Amino acid sequence: MTGDGPFAGDGALTGDGPETGDRPLTAPRWLDEVTLRRMVESDLVTRVALPPGDRPLVDPGAVILPGDTLLEHLRDRRIDEVDVKALEADRPLAGSRWAPVPGRRRRDRGAEGELLAPLPGRGSRWRLVTGEHRVAVSAVVGGTVVEVRPGAEIRLRVDGLALRGAFAAGAPARGRLELATDPFGDLRPGGIDVGRAGSILVVGSRIDAEALTRARAMGVHGIVVASLPGKELRDFQASERRQRAALHQLEPFGVLVLDGALRRPISTPVTTLLEHLAGREVALLVDPPALVFAAEASELPVVPADWVRVRSGPNAGAEGRLLGLAGLRRFAAGVHLEAASVAFDGEPPVDIPIGDLERLA
Amino acid sequence: MSNHTRAFVTVDRGTATTAVAIVGPVAGRLRLLGATAGPAGIPEDALLERVRRRLTDADPGLATALGLDAEGAAAGLRRLVATTAPPPQLVVIAATERVVRPLAAIAETAGWRVRTLVIDGAEILAVATALADRRVDAILAGASDPPGAHERPLIGDLGTLVASATERRPDLVTVLAGGLATPGGRTEALFRPDRPGPTVLAPSAAVGDGVPLRSLLDGLRGGEADGRRALSAATETLATVLRRRVEVVEIGCSGGARVVAGWQPGEAAEVHWASVAGAALLPRAFTDATLDAVIGWLTLPLDRLRVRDRLRELAVAPWADAAGDGAVLRLAAARAALGRLLDLTPAMDDLPAPDLLVAAGGAWQVAPGPAVALALADVVRRPGIRALGLESARLLAPLGTIEDPGERAAIVADLRDDILVPLGSVILPAGMRPGRSAGMLRVTGAGGATDIDLVPGGIELVDLAPGERAAVDLRFRDAVDVGVRARHVAAEVVGGLGGLLVDLRDVPLHLPGRLEPRRELLAAWQAASWPGMDR
Numbered sequence: 001m002t003g004d005g006p007f008a009g010d011g012a013l014t015g016d017g018p019e020t021g022d023r024p025l026t027a028p029r030w031l032d033e034v035t036l037r038r039m040v041e042s043d044l045v046t047r048v049a050l051p052p053g054d055r056p057l058v059d060p061g062a063v064i065l066p067g068d069t070l071l072e073h074l075r076d077r078r079i080d081e082v083d084v085k086a087l088e089a090d091r092p093l094a095g096s097r098w099a100p101v102p103g104r105r106r107r108d109r110g111a112e113g114e115l116l117a118p119l120p121g122r123g124s125r126w127r128l129v130t131g132e133h134r135v136a137v138s139a140v141v142g143g144t145v146v147e148v149r150p151g152a153e154i155r156l157r158v159d160g161l162a163l164r165g166a167f168a169a170g171a172p173a174r175g176r177l178e179l180a181t182d183p184f185g186d187l188r189p190g191g192i193d194v195g196r197a198g199s200i201l202v203v204g205s206r207i208d209a210e211a212l213t214r215a216r217a218m219g220v221h222g223i224v225v226a227s228l229p230g231k232e233l234r235d236f237q238a239s240e241r242r243q244r245a246a247l248h249q250l251e252p253f254g255v256l257v258l259d260g261a262l263r264r265p266i267s268t269p270v271t272t273l274l275e276h277l278a279g280r281e282v283a284l285l286v287d288p289p290a291l292v293f294a295a296e297a298s299e300l301p302v303v304p305a306d307w308v309r310v311r312s313g314p315n316a317g318a319e320g321r322l323l324g325l326a327g328l329r330r331f332a333a334g335v336h337l338e339a340a341s342v343a344f345d346g347e348p349p350v351d352i353p354i355g356d357l358e359r360l361a
Numbered sequence: 362m363s364n365h366t367r368a369f370v371t372v373d374r375g376t377a378t379t380a381v382a383i384v385g386p387v388a389g390r391l392r393l394l395g396a397t398a399g400p401a402g403i404p405e406d407a408l409l410e411r412v413r414r415r416l417t418d419a420d421p422g423l424a425t426a427l428g429l430d431a432e433g434a435a436a437g438l439r440r441l442v443a444t445t446a447p448p449p450q451l452v453v454i455a456a457t458e459r460v461v462r463p464l465a466a467i468a469e470t471a472g473w474r475v476r477t478l479v480i481d482g483a484e485i486l487a488v489a490t491a492l493a494d495r496r497v498d499a500i501l502a503g504a505s506d507p508p509g510a511h512e513r514p515l516i517g518d519l520g521t522l523v524a525s526a527t528e529r530r531p532d533l534v535t536v537l538a539g540g541l542a543t544p545g546g547r548t549e550a551l552f553r554p555d556r557p558g559p560t561v562l563a564p565s566a567a568v569g570d571g572v573p574l575r576s577l578l579d580g581l582r583g584g585e586a587d588g589r590r591a592l593s594a595a596t597e598t599l600a601t602v603l604r605r606r607v608e609v610v611e612i613g614c615s616g617g618a619r620v621v622a623g624w625q626p627g628e629a630a631e632v633h634w635a636s637v638a639g640a641a642l643l644p645r646a647f648t649d650a651t652l653d654a655v656i657g658w659l660t661l662p663l664d665r666l667r668v669r670d671r672l673r674e675l676a677v678a679p680w681a682d683a684a685g686d687g688a689v690l691r692l693a694a695a696r697a698a699l700g701r702l703l704d705l706t707p708a709m710d711d712l713p714a715p716d717l718l719v720a721a722g723g724a725w726q727v728a729p730g731p732a733v734a735l736a737l738a739d740v741v742r743r744p745g746i747r748a749l750g751l752e753s754a755r756l757l758a759p760l761g762t763i764e765d766p767g768e769r770a771a772i773v774a775d776l777r778d779d780i781l782v783p784l785g786s787v788i789l790p791a792g793m794r795p796g797r798s799a800g801m802l803r804v805t806g807a808g809g810a811t812d813i814d815l816v817p818g819g820i821e822l823v824d825l826a827p828g829e830r831a832a833v834d835l836r837f838r839d840a841v842d843v844g845v846r847a848r849h850v851a852a853e854v855v856g857g858l859g860g861l862l863v864d865l866r867d868v869p870l871h872l873p874g875r876l877e878p879r880r881e882l883l884a885a886w887q888a889a890s891w892p893g894m895d896r
Contacts, residue, residue: 079485093529333891
């Protein structure tokens with residue numbers, strides 16, 4: 001990935017592109033009519049699934065660091081019936097933990113787990129979710145625990161900034177960010193080897209399921225890509241399901257898709273940001289889809305107010321300068337849409353539907 | 362909105378797009394001065410400024426008179442705002458499939474995204490996990506009233522599982538219906554009275570054809586200015602003002618609505634309406650059947666994988682890619698969604714056919730009017746003669762938020778010529794014998810008379826400009842169904858962007874099963890009604 005785009009620069013990613021002289025850094029009011037997307041956001045809240053039986057190991061308000069254990073996941077959930085009468089006078093709540101009193105001879109000796117629901121008409125008998133095989137699930141990102149809902153989720157407000165994606169698949173992961181291709185490129189399966197183990201790879205415009213599964217097998221922790229077609233997504237998800245069912249699981253592996261299903265390059269400001277972050281530890285989150293990293297605000301690229309990217313349509317992926325609003329224009333198929341005039345690379349301006357454009361800030 | 366002498370703004374906040382309009386007094390009555398729409402993330406004031414700018418350019422005198430000649434002046438106008446939020450998720454749970462089905466059918470038309478669970482034969486752990494899912498906003502647990510013999514052994518588990526879910530999530534809204542809803546009964550006693558979420562007792566699905574239960578469920582979601590609820594109120598007013606039977610079919614990004622408002626002289630308008638999450642342009646539960654339904658209406662030679670990817674893109678940015686192939690794809694998805702809306706509201710098919718059918722919602726807004734008229738005729742296959750309209754400025758929902766019916770009626774009466782874009786009229790006879798001329802149609806308008814041979818299986822388009830009226834005289838060889846069964850029918854029709862559509866195709870519409878001939882047939886029908894479209 002070369003650094004000759006309009007946002008390239010050494011060190012801090014500031015700069016307003018090649019035509020810096022007259023480009024506004026504050027937006028004139030008419031620019032409000034074009035969708036503005038925040039490139040990064042702070043105070044992101046991520047969710048970690050906590051199905052019945054999984055045991056949370058954190059409390060609300062706890063501050064955690066990457067690698068801290070969040071919960072104990074039951075791999076072989078099953079239901080037992082236990083008598084909770086002897087434990088306490090008050091009726092326990094569903095979702096609370098239960099363990100037999102030590103040292104007693106009981107049929108339910110050894111059963112420990114989460115109370116699911118009382119058995120109807122059976123007095124103090126409860127259904128208990130329990131199992132034998134437990135694995136610790138660690139946080140891939142630091143932050144503060146906002147809420148713990150037994151049987152549902154743990155919510156965590158993450159430390160650092162987040163680059164949001166369109167969707168994600170797989171599992172949350174953490175690793176060293178590496179750039180594998182340029183923003184327009186494809187990553188082929190042959191291009192991934194064990195030298196990439198432990199990394200989160202930025203792979204340009206698209207990737208296929210074969211390359212994803214190979215990356216996972218080579219120990220790569222995650223992939224960041226501009227687009228992922230539905231077929232590749234489904235093939236990868238099927239592979240993930242098989243992988244999760246296996247006894248010996250590989251490291252968590254996630255895919256973050258920045259834009260959508262149709263091919264387009266990663267936008268220049270995002271590429272610039274990712275280039276700057278290369279070599280740093282980052283976290284890839286699935287819910288919500290995001291790449292979380294530690295950076296100062298001054299390290300973020302400054303995007304000129306009139307910079308615009310074509311998100312959809314025949315010019316998808318192109319970037320240019322917004323020159324002004326063009327009003328209602330007739331486009332292909334006789335459709336009338338609000339348009340803006342955009343200049344691409346010094347070419348004569350063209351009118352593009354406003355709905356197809358996005359600005360970044 | 363106490364008087365009609367000042368301009369005001371309407372805002373329809375959808376999940377994908379926001380529509381704004383400026384309404385103001387012109388020559389003693391309120392008129393629509395301008396309207397526009399943009400992606401939901403665009404500030405409303407930016408959209409308003411766009412409308413104000415155009416008004417100033419088009420009629421500086423009027424803009425000055427209304428105080429709208431200065432930048433930002435529109436932002437200070439009073440606003441009527443309707444908001445449509447993504448539908449919340451409701452888990453409908455019962456002991457058996459037979460009990461859960463009618464409950465789910467009612468909930469689906471009350472604006473909820475529905476997931477059904479059945480205790481009979483299910484793994485308890487899977488049911489409990491589904492109930493604890495963080496995406497669940499409410500639970501509807503029901504039983505027959507009184508519970509049947511097949512349910513009774515399972516009622517205990519049903520009650521304890523739902524009660525346990527509320528112990529995990531005390532804020533969960535819980536509705537107990539039918540046999541579970543005995544006040545102070547065994548099931549209600551399982552729920553802690555001090556939890557923050559309400560436990561609501563509801564009638565069974567069988568009471569009043571499910572209307573009381575549906576009404577209760579509808580009241581549990583959305584805010585006071587819920588767009589779909591407001592659309593219902595405004596449609597009722599529109600029917601009263603127009604003195605017509607009006608049906609509105611709304612297709613939006615997160616759901617759809619069907620409103621039928623009848624009008625009888627001297628009587629209050631009768632309104633039936635349903636808000637259906639499954640009728641979204643792209644429903645959250647997007648299955649292969651959903652994809653097949655879109656492909657079934659598509660005239661583009663795209664393979665399944667490509668269509669799925671295009672639809673996924675549409676879900677990510679519903680306002681984007683609206684020209685060219687994107688417009689065709691969107692209209693195919695809108696047809697499929699309209700089909701789901703009709704399928705999920707079969708009871709409304711038994712009501713008398715409307716005089717005016719209105720397309721509303723963001724899904725219809727980018728296609729040319731005649732193409733929307735054809736789409737309505739393609740999917741709504743009720744025999745009869747009716748006018749077609751498009752609610753392009755999206756005024757209805759904001760107007761529906763006006764609480765005083767009298768004031769709402771006065772404003773709608775003023776705006777009666779502006780609320781709808783006339784798409785034309787459709788004549789849709791059913792029961793013709795295929796293969797030969799079924800009769801003759803004479804259309805007598807301002808430009809003279811036109812005779813058309815009624816050949817079953819095709820579509821005839823007659824130019825009839827917006828606002829123009831014409832007399833139609835239909836003479837069939839055999840009696841056919843045109844709302845009534847007759848051989849000779851005379852009626853008056855109104856023109857519109859699509860003119861007069863004489864739809865002689867099958868009722869219901871039969872299309873070739875194979876994709877290629879089906880596409881060609883759809884493209885041939887579409888060619889005449891979509892100027893600028895080459896396939």
